[in-house]
Amino acid sequence: MSTERPIQLNWFKSSYSGDEGGECVEVAADRAAIRVRDSKNHGGSRLAFTRDAWTGFVTDLGRDRSR
Template sequence: MTAPQVAPEGAWFKSSYSGGGGNNCVEVADLTAAVGIRDSKDKAGPALVVSPKAWASFIDLVRSGEADFSLV
């Protein structure tokens, strides 16, 4: 599914922790019953849709440090 199919442009937002460079950012859209996730550099590209529970679990893992996304 593409990002425009998931949510209108105005629904997408970046985290307040996201830097201004925009090199490695994702944007999310709160869809009430789901959460849309897209690459901020490809606004018309593919998007993921996950449940709010799955998104919250992912955020908890990142905050706890259990999720390590280091590119080595």
């Protein structure tokens, strides 16, 4: 049995997310990864990205928006 405590994550929504519902994600960072979850299903599946992978993803999003 593990005696480690679960990591307390501070989740936040994008500043583009409104209060109308819709499809939003929340993001949290810890030492090991950047984590992403559905804002309406906190207990559901989560994705985890290395910091390098997340940086590449966000950089590519910025490139797509400038086209």
